[in-house]
Amino acid sequence: MTTIKQVASYAGVSVATVSRVINETGYVHEDTRRKVEAAVKQLNYKPNEVARSLYKKKSRLIGLLLPDITNPYFPLLARGVEDRMQENDFRIIFGNSDEDRQKELDYMDTFTQNNVVGVISSTNDPDADCYAKLKIPVVFLDRTSSDSLSVYADGAYGGRLAAQEMVARGSKQITVLQGPTHIRPAQDRFRGAVEELQQSNITYHVVETTSFSFKDAESWAKELFRKHPDTDGVIASNDIVATAVIHEAHRLGKKIPDDVQIIGFDDIPLSSLLFPPLSTIRQPAYEMGWEAAGLLIQLIEQSQATKSSTPNLHSKILTHSSIQLPVKFIERETTRKVDYHG
Amino acid sequence: MTTIKQVASYAGVSVATVSRVINETGYVHEDTRRKVEAAVKQLNYKPNEVARSLYKKKSRLIGLLLPDITNPYFPLLARGVEDRMQENDFRIIFGNSDEDRQKELDYMDTFTQNNVVGVISSTNDPDADCYAKLKIPVVFLDRTSSDSLSVYADGAYGGRLAAQEMVARGSKQITVLQGPTHIRPAQDRFRGAVEELQQSNITYHVVETTSFSFKDAESWAKELFRKHPDTDGVIASNDIVATAVIHEAHRLGKKIPDDVQIIGFDDIPLSSLLFPPLSTIRQPAYEMGWEAAGLLIQLIEQSQATKSSTPNLHSKILTHSSIQLPVKFIERETTRKVDYHG
DNA sequence: TTGTATGCGTTATCAC
């Protein structure tokens, strides 16, 4: 690796001057600039980010912590984050937490030890100590917290919407799969659905579920149709679980959507490829990642500005502006057609 | 952040001593050690990885470059890499290349600028300059190169296997979807399949395809049944493409597997959830990531050893030991049952 | 407009 020193001597100037031209800071004569630029090009010089990071106490790295990239919901989030970050010259240190407290802690240590300037985390406990202690901006993704910045979809409304669409399409005996109680967004949508059902005076049952794993979901699907055989509409806690319900319905010889309608949640890429293609409530995962990254970048730039200048009254300061993105009903073929519907 | 200096003064010793105890290098009196350890704990000291990296010219970071984490084949690879790296206290800077040369170059710059100690890349051009110039170990994942270390699945055999199984199950008019020509593993499996078919004296046709996108695949599926309406067996270039073929077969009212058998490639998580569940050639993606990480770690440790000591004749040096992992036929329901088959 | 010198937090070398 060629260093700034080598560039300097090659160009016949001091390191300070080289630094000035590559950072476009301070005055430098046009001729000198050209000499330096030539040297930079000639030696193919790329500044050492580590040295920069050490001196400035801040890097161009951000930390991204997701529960499990293997869960089909997360790749889109990750991609949204990466694209926006890449555009703004930030790189990503990535980790899976498995929703495990210890792994989460470890990664937060990793992040701080590497001088990351911000983190995006999809955690079940945004109020955990390790986040409060962080002295850099944090944005919570897909997980809400009362007093931290976060980007999430409108789960409660999504739940209502699922219930509305199901009722509008004629289901009378609806079973709702609750979703893991420790995952806030799962509970939001569950509550939304139940509220709507209650207001509509529809008979409904609830089956408790404790994970989003397909394997577990298969047994809940069985339980569902065993305990509530008259079910003619299932609101699943997410698309994976909905998939298991579809399978079980097939197995029982039930016609979808004539005997039973099914609505999922998320709209993961898989959903449109199922048979029948799954009607679901879409969370705009890519956009969520994108927005979270944008918010974080804003916070990062803000915190730099705050430190270096006197408070600027003209620039609006972000203190608590979480972003809630809209969800949308995606009508496919596990729900019946309905005339009035646009 | 607390620094080594603070720990030193808190413990009443010099920074050198603190460094010795945290790195377990050199002599240090038992009492001193205890004092330092207490200070470390008290102040919750965590060494600054950036400063370490600057001094030692090597970090605990590795670079991972994948085409697109949004493609369902890659999350498992990534997870395999992450798990193994995490176990060995390496962290990951992650990026998507979109198979775009420029993005690839940019990420290689990022990696070197951040002092990563190794990179794992899934590139179409392992012989590209940017890899040759790298002075750190590189392992190519899922992409082969004649003279670089790589971890990949036995694509040629996978192709043969697909053809064998299809023939053994009675297909007489087989169509093979070729897969993108610029993606080496796609061509390996294609050639394998074609060779097997030729040896078996089976009539077959080839439909060219240029991507793995589902959207494109839909039109190739149409083309396939239009040009070769007698097709009673399809060997798809991967599971995504196979999915499109299933859809088209449904649309045409063809019975699967009675009218047409379909075999995919990869065994992405989606495949078992399709209807009918897709028979496919499984690549052990998670294991591949895991092995690639293991190989890279070995190379990293080796290169450190080589630098610091005189060549050790007793330790075997890895110069060219690529790892080829076995593929396997996963029998599901897009292929017919056959008696002889164990 | 440019150069010198200092420090960022660590590790390693060398005296003591």
Place this chain on the structure above:
DNA sequence: GTGATAACGCATACAA
């Protein structure tokens, strides 16, 4: 056994 101190590559305050 332990402590100064130089060095890693860079950016900046300050002097010139």
